[in-house]
Amino acid sequence: MHEINEAGDTQMSQFAQRLMHTPINLDTSHYPTLPEIPKKQRGLIDSKESGYAIWYQGQLINADKTGLNIPYKNNYQGFINQGNWWQRRSWRLFYLNDPQQQLQVAVSFSMHELLQTVLRAIWSQLAVSILTLPLLLWLIVWSVRRGTRPLQILTETLYQRDPNSVNPISHDVPSEIQPMINALNDLLQRIEQTRARELRFTADAAHELRSPLAALKVQTEVLALTELDDNQQQRIRNLDNSINRTTHLVDQLLTLSRLDPLTAPPYTTTVNWTKLTTAAIESVSLTAREHQCRIQRQYQTEATKVLPLSGDPTLLTILIRNLLDNAIRYSPAHSTIKIIMAADSISITNPYNGRASINLQRLRERFYRPAGQENSGSGLGLSIVDAVAQLHGLKVDLQNLYNAEENNHLFFIKIYH
Numbered sequence: 518m519h520e521i522n523e524a525g526d527t528q529m530s531q532f533a534q535r536l537m538h539t540p541i542n543l544d545t546s547h548y549p550t551l552p553e554i555p556k557k558q559r560g561l562i563d564s565k566e567s568g569y570a571i572w573y574q575g576q577l578i579n580a581d582k583t584g585l586n587i588p589y590k591n592n593y594q595g596f597i598n599q600g601n602w603w604q605r606r607s608w609r610l611f612y613l614n615d616p617q618q619q620l621q622v623a624v625s626f627s628m629h630e631l632l633q634t635v636l637r638a639i640w641s642q643l644a645v646s647i648l649t650l651p652l653l654l655w656l657i658v659w660s661v662r663r664g665t666r667p668l669q670i671l672t673e674t675l676y677q678r679d680p681n682s683v684n685p686i687s688h689d690v691p692s693e694i695q696p697m698i699n700a701l702n703d704l705l706q707r708i709e710q711t712r713a714r715e716l717r718f719t720a721d722a723a724h725e726l727r728s729p730l731a732a733l734k735v736q737t738e739v740l741a742l743t744e745l746d747d748n749q750q751q752r753i754r755n756l757d758n759s760i761n762r763t764t765h766l767v768d769q770l771l772t773l774s775r776l777d778p779l780t781a782p783p784y785t786t787t788v789n790w791t792k793l794t795t796a797a798i799e800s801v802s803l804t805a806r807e808h809q810c811r812i813q814r815q816y817q818t819e820a821t822k823v824l825p826l827s828g829d830p831t832l833l834t835i836l837i838r839n840l841l842d843n844a845i846r847y848s849p850a851h852s853t854i855k856i857i858m859a860a861d862s863i864s865i866t867n868p869y870n871g872r873a874s875i876n877l878q879r880l881r882e883r884f885y886r887p888a889g890q891e892n893s894g895s896g897l898g899l900s901i902v903d904a905v906a907q908l909h910g911l912k913v914d915l916q917n918l919y920n921a922e923e924n925n926h927l928f929f930i931k932i933y934h
Contacts, residue, residue: 518635521634521638522631525626525631527593529596529609531612532569532609532624533611533623534613534621536569536571536613537613539574541579546836548578555725562666565583565627566626566630567583567625567626567627568581568583568584568585569587570587570589570623571583571621571623571705572589572622572623575589575591579628581600583625584623587623589621591621592614592621593612593614594612594613595612596611598610598613601687602629602631603766605629607623607628608626608627609626609627610623610630613708627646632795642738645914646695647768667690668694669685670823674687679780682707682780683705683706683709683712685702686698686705705724709741713778716774719770719773719774720770720771720774721842724771726767727767728766730760730767734760734764737753737757737760739758740753741753741754742756743747769897769901772835772901773822773897773904776832776908778904778906781906782827782829782832782909782910785828785829786828786829787826788824788827788828788830788833790820790823790824790858790863791823793818793830793834794814794837794856794863796834797841798814798856801819801841804842804845805845805854808845808846808850810844810845810848810851810854812841812854812856813854813855814855815854815855815856817858818858818859823859823860823863824859824860824863824932824934825860826843826934828908832908832909836901836905836932839899839901840865840898841854842898843898847869848869849869853868854867861934862931862932862933864930865930866918866927867928868925869922869926880899881900899913899915910934911934912932914931914932915929915930916928916931
């Protein structure tokens with residue numbers, strides 16, 4: 518606004534000086550007028566926005582249409598405002614006086630037009646900004662996405678990464694995030710070293726415990742053959758149960774320590790589920806007799822067509838054995854445990870006391886045992902089952918079922934692709 522007013526005042530001053538030094542007919546009755554310009558040839562002339570007037574000895578001798586409204590001020594020189602800038606009819610006036618020639622010149626310009634000039638300049642800038650703002654925002658978003666694309670790729674890679682994988686992350690990234698990749702690779706290497714130490718410790722500890730446990734087992738059996746009263750015999754039986762439970766835990770820990778580092782079965786061949794389940798049933802037959810349980814195997818398809826799979830028979834035998842062992846331990850006496858062999862799955866069903874609450878989600882946690890269980894166990898059986906199933910691309914589904922015909926609750930485990 519200041520710059521435009523400065524330019525306007527300068528032009529009004531120059532115009533007034535030109536009028537003062539221009540030869541003028543001093544006849545006060547003579548008002549020369551220019552010929553009317555056709556409308557099509559007028560361009561952007563707006564005679565209502567400015568005007569001039571010339572007085573000689575106080576009498577108006579020359580003026581345009583707008584200048585006729587300029588008030589006469591005797592012996593006044595300089596600028597003066599007529600009205601306020603926000604009003605439509607407000608004027609900026611400049612008077613120039615020559616006492617020797619008794620001439621006075623006045624030039625007027627609309628202050629409203631000055632304000633409109635400022636507003637048009639501002640709006641033109643705003644219009645350009647508003648029109649280019651979407652493009653600018655798009656360019657910013659595109660630039661940010663392009664710049665962060667390597668981070669997005671790294672994020673997707675980490676999301677899709679196998680949790681057990683500690684392979685180094687690719688170094689094919691921009692130099693700006695190379696230090697972060699180096700730090701992540703160093704962290705993965707340290708995690709692998711820590712995990713390896715833990716696995717070695719678990720395996721070594723479990724292995725070292727087997728010998729003293731076996732010696733304790735022998736000593737307990739020898740002690741049970743001696744002549745002892747009933748209370749002492751009961752204590753020996755409790756000791757024997759504790760040794761058995763500890764031995765079972767050690768065996769499970771050894772199995773887990775061997776399974777954890779694996780990413781694929783160490784040996785693969787076509788699985789014969791009949792032989793495999795027979796071996797598993799034989800390995801738990803003694804436990805089944807002790808708990809007075811019966812294992813029943815049923816085929817829903819031909820034996821050779823049961824759940825086609827290539828894998829490690831030893832590991833899969835451990836999987837079935839652990840499921841049968843759990844089913845035997847947590848089934849009531851005189852129960853029947855069913856193994857159902859189907860073309861797309863293998864299921865194991867056993868009855869259990871429905872009054873006991875079972876958290877199916879937590880059953881897979883290591884060392885978790887449902888509250889109120891009196892049977893011996895380590896809480897590692899299903900963890901081993903999950904580990905073996907993942908190595909073979911299998912899924913394990915746990916369900917609680919109610920058999921209305923027999924009015925009992927069933928624990929159902931299904932193994933499938």
